[in-house]
Amino acid sequence: MRRIDGGLPVIENILLTIVTVLVLIYLFVALIRPEVF
Structure with missing residues (x-):
């Protein structure tokens, strides 16, 4: 992993x-429960 040297606040x-976490959860749920989407 790259260190962030003052690049991002x-x-x-x-x-x-x-x-990122929300996207991962969305994909995870979409895989388990495709009928929801």
């Missing part, structure tokens, strides 16, 4: 993490 980094 902390807030932006947190938002990026939240979005």
Whole structure:
């Protein structure tokens, strides 16, 4: 993993993490329950 050397503000980094987690959850649910989508 690359270190972030002042490239991204902390807030932006947190938002990026939240979005990534939401996308992973969405894909996970779509795989298990395709009838929902």
